Amino acid sequence: MRPCSVYCRGRGVEVTWRLRPFRNTDPPALVRLWNLALTGRGAGVLPSVNCLELAVLAKPYFDRYGLVIAESDGQVIGFAHAGFGPDSTGQKISYERGIICVLAVHPQWRRQGIGTQLLHQAEEYLRHRGAQEIYFGSHRPLCPFYWGLYGGSEPSGVLESDTEAKPFLQRRGYQVVATHIVYQRLLDGSSWPISSQAVAWKAKSELQVVPRPVHRNWFEACVASPLEMLRFQLVAGGRVLASVDAWEMELFGWRWKQPSIGLLDLHVADDLAGQGLESLLLAESLQYLDEQYYTLVEMHVPESAQALRKCLRELGFEMVDRGLVYRRGTLTETPG
Incomplete structure (x- = not known):
């Protein structure tokens, strides 16, 4: 994925931000952004980068190009993370079905097109790797990352209590295909x-x-x-x-x-x-x-x-x- 620059007008001023792949120096900023942007009942509170390391970065199939970062003046202001699940045996990764696990934008940077561009870049990553179907919201067995950080007792898609997600995704061509009840x-x-x-x-x-x-x-x-x-x-x-x-x-x-x-x-x-x-x-x-x-x-x-x-x-x-x-x-x- 090549970095790109996008210009938009937000709140009366022109701002500049760009997309790029994950870097090894990003985890502290990602933890800070997580705790600011993901505040719903189904998002865990991350005390340190160790949580991100265990649930995401240490996975043997982690690909930095699947973790798309939005930044402005060196500040991480959003991210989206895409990946893949297993084949029918569970012994290797299958690239036929892609999953976008998480998308988050800093509260002060929302409604400026950043989420849409992050989503599009994550989709492009999945298509480039061979995905014939694209899902949003980790669910078993398409749950390569973030179990224990988002969703609750097990990954069951995007929680309905995150009320902004459903209209955002539906406007961009996504439809609900499975529902799980959280008790x-x-x-x-x-x-x-x-x-x-x-x-x-x-x-x-x-x-x-x-x-x-x-x-x-x-x-x-x-x-x-x-x-x-x-x-x-x-x-x-x-x-x-x-x-x-x-x-x-x-x-x-x-x-x-x-x-x-x-x-x-x-x-x-x-x-x-x-x-x-x-x-x-x-x-x-x-x-x-x-x-x-x-x-x-x-x-x-x-x-x-x-x-x-x-x-x-x-x-x-x-x-x-x-x-x-x-x-x-x-x-x-x-x-x-």
Whole structure:
């Protein structure tokens, strides 16, 4: 990507800014800009460049040309970051589908065309690398960067609470192709009701808390290793009946001002589906977390997962946001 200069009139004066690729000296300025520009409920508070290093810069597939910087007189005033997800095996990067993970502009520099130019440059980077489809908003498996920094317990697109994003993207040809519901529950010593089906399982199973087993593939290890997940699992007769993973959401806890933990990847053995194990697993996991120092738990659920959504509501979870995945152009399918 070649640097470019753009002139615009903002607030009655002519200002100059340009786009360029990331440089190794940029991280401190990017952290400052992040904390100024990304202030919504779903953006973590970054205390240092170490957070950016772990979630972005240290990834083995990081390409500085995918991280587009907007600057004026040496000041970083905006950035957009584009990348790619894995192939079907998870063992290497696929360049067929590109993802724009984040776009941010300094509050004092907004509505001067900077966001549009950052978006266009990120799209051009993806097309140049071979992308046939372009998405906006990290979502699994298209989540190469920023898990743990934006979105909450897992990457689920752009949060609806970031109200400026939707009209900005729709005016530029993006449409929503997937929706995830963001649920939260306070851990306050309350009882945890379980379904009648789950009562029978409670007597013959036990909850185990173990380190999350090895990651399934190379890409998952690259993305999720810094999160240091635990796994809650219900076991009976040496068999794992159901499991759910958890990780401490430290940077989000600073935003929400309370110790927070995220749940994800709830799985029940196929032959035991519909027998109340989801309810029992979540209730016992929440009881365990309630006895620790956590006071808030979050979980994201696809909008179409009605049974799990019902289970969460019965356990006292409330919807606090929605994650929206966007795709550019005419849409015929949802992302996998």
